[in-house]
Amino acid sequence: MLDYRRFKQINDLFASGKLEQARHLLMEMQSRCIALRDEMNMLKVRLQTFEDILYLSQNLYEEYGFYWLRTAGVKQGPFCAHCYESEGALIRLEKQHKVLLCPYCSTSYKSVVHAMPESVEPLAGRQARILPFAK
Numbered sequence: 835m836l837d838y839r840r841f842k843q844i845n846d847l848f849a850s851g852k853l854e855q856a857r858h859l860l861m862e863m864q865s866r867c868i869a870l871r872d873e874m875n876m877l878k879v880r881l882q883t884f885e886d887i888l889y890l891s892q893n894l895y896e897e898y899g900f901y902w903l904r905t906a907g908v909k910q911g912p913f914c915a916h917c918y919e920s921e922g923a924l925i926r927l928e929k930q931h932k933v934l935l936c937p938y939c940s941t942s943y944k945s946v947v948h949a950m951p952e953s954v955e956p957l958a959g960r961q962a963r964i965l966p967f968a969k
């Protein structure tokens with residue numbers, strides 16, 4: 835925690851000509867500010883992680899044996915169940931011939947392709963996209 839009374843102390847030291855003491859106190863304040871900024875940056879990262887986890891818990895769901903993500907009202911997916919359950923990674927499956935294939939773990943899903951609505955089938959030849967969410 836930053837003690838704001840120190841700024842008045844520094845000012846008083848400068849005003850009374852105690853430059854070396856003022857400089858020393860100023861350097862101490864600088865060091866504390868840097869430490870606080872680092873802590874704030876770390877807390878921002880943690881907050882973003884928790885927001886991502888909350889978002890996933892509210893918008894990720896299982897259907898047809900796959901994971902799907904609802905973003906801005908649009909159904910994204912399907913994502914590889916194996917990758918999500920083993921590593922927490924959302925890997926979009928690619929449709930190749932009559933199967934859905936995971937470009938990361940190479941798991942193929944055959945039996946459920948017919949259950950997918952046409953509008954959400956992944957595009958052939960599309961690059962896999964790894965979303966950096968934790969489970």
Ligand SMILES: [Zn+2]
Binds near residue numbers: 914916925936939
């Ligand atoms: Zn996979």
